[in-house]
Amino acid sequence: MSRGLTLDFLDTPIAVCRLPADAPVPDWAxxxxxxxxxxxxxxxxxxxxxxEVFPAEVPSQRGxxxxxxRGTIGFGLVGLLSSILRPLAEASIxxxxxxxxxxxxxxxxxxxxAHAKTVLERAGHHVVGD
Numbered sequence: 001m002s003r004g005l006t007l008d009f010l011d012t013p014i015a016v017c018r019l020p021a022d023a024p025v026p027d028w029a030x031x032x033x034x035x036x037x038x039x040x041x042x043x044x045x046x047x048x049x050x051x052e053v054f055p056a057e058v059p060s061q062r063g064x065x066x067x068x069x070r071g072t073i074g075f076g077l078v079g080l081l082s083s084i085l086r087p088l089a090e091a092s093i094x095x096x097x098x099x100x101x102x103x104x105x106x107x108x109x110x111x112x113x114a115h116a117k118t119v120l121e122r123a124g125h126h127v128v129g130d
Contacts (some may be wrong), residue, residue, distance in 0.1 A: 009129035
């Protein structure tokens with residue numbers, strides 16, 4: 001990537017949980033309004049969604065917020081995620097990245113958001129939103 005990307009900061013708190021691979025998708029997951037992604041592998045059922053929909057008794061990793069790459073990303077584009085993840089890794093900021101058909105989301109712990117914004121802007125990206 002030779003030029004910076006526009007990244008929209010999304011302030012919706014997000015949580016992630018891991019359920020047994022053969023577990024049904026729980027009804028509560030479908031209540032997510034801002035973000036929901038469900039992945040099933042032979043090892044797990046992973047749900048990433050608006051934190052507010054997770055029942056208290058479901059073990060989860062909470063306290064994430066996300067940056068969304070603005071626009072629709074072509075499948076042939078090379079280096080986009082690297083241009084975001086490399087500076088964050090060099091700043092010791094842990095991330096979870098999730099790709100959809102159209103774009104990429106970078107999830108960062110809430111306590112690291114301000115630092116992540118600074119790092120991304122220094123790397124030439126434009127972060128929109130508080």
